[in-house]
Amino acid sequence: MCAIFSFCPSSLGGAPYKNLPFRQKLTSLGLKSALILASTLVCLILALQWGGSVYPWSDSRVWGCFLGFGLLLALFGYMQYHQKDEYVIAASTPTNAGLNLIRSQCLVPLRVLSQRSVLLGCIFSCLLQGAMMTQTYYLPFYFQAVRGTDAQTSGFSILPYGVTISIATLISGTLVTLSGFYVPFMWVGSGIFVAGSGLLYTLSRSSPFAKWFGYQVFTGTGYGVMCLGGSIGLAIAENVFRNALHTHLLALQGVDVPAVEAAGGAELQNVVPVELLGPVRDAFRVAVSDAFLVAVGLGGVAFLAFVGMERKRIIAKGG
Secondary structure, eight states, X not given: OXXXXXXXXXXXXXXXXXXXXXXHHHHHTTHHHHHHHHHHHHHHHHHHHHBTTTBOTTSHHHHHHHHHXXXXXXXXXXXXXXXXXXXXXXXXXXXXXXXXXXXXXXXXXXXXXXXXXXHHHHHHHHHHHHHHHHXXXXXHHIIIIISOOOHHHHHHHTHHHHHHHHHHHHHXXXXXXXXXXXXXXXXXXXXXXXXXXXXXXXXXXXXXXXXXXXXXXXXXXXXXXXXXOHHHHHHHHHHHHHHHHHHHHHTSTTOOHHHHHHHTTTTHXXXXXXXXXXXXXXXXXXXXXHHHHHHHHHHHHHHHHGGGSOOOBOOOTTO
């Protein structure tokens, strides 16, 4: 696809930066800011994954990552604040002759984030992505480690979640286009999502089909309605899951904790004695429920974030 489009003639006129020096073009990409931002996120995710599970929270490698995250984030913010937009005179073409174009040196232009709806929309989307990724990752754990199903059955069992998200996204997108209003869908969707996430938290080993199926549909509907930064949310949930699982497994006599943690949900019956399989599955149930609580919290904060959104209507051109 890239090769095809590279040979397609542009209908938008000449490229405004075509005649700029290569070094100036390279500078405008914001590679330094991108590298610092990537390093910032790596420090945060490593700290969340290591803390309490691989290393104790007091370990220098954990709090060193947190310290690095804070310093790099401050450096990134400083660079974005002091990098100003520059005006460039585009090359003279029939479509843009004499046009002043803005070339932003900022990876995250502050003039864009200063708009309230843009900033809150980014926060809203980031939080909900984190919540959704948490549920997508840990629902298979619930079916395999807690209920004892195989991978194929688990895959079929989580279909209600994904299918409902797709259907609700299509419906809400159509309604937003027709009505021009998007904030009400954020409010309704986040409310449904938080309620559904709370229901997923209540699942037990013996929950009937109607519950685990219906709760997934309910939660998926909420996410799909408001679907207009998932790795951080998942890292937090993974830390909560690992710590809870490790704590509950240590309380069981005769359980090889490292072997169980390495086996995951699908191979428990191969590393756990039959008489201890039930308590181990209960430990997984508690850990998965605690991970779902992360989704509840992220969804709740996202629900509050929409309050500051501007009540604007999307009006199509010519309509």
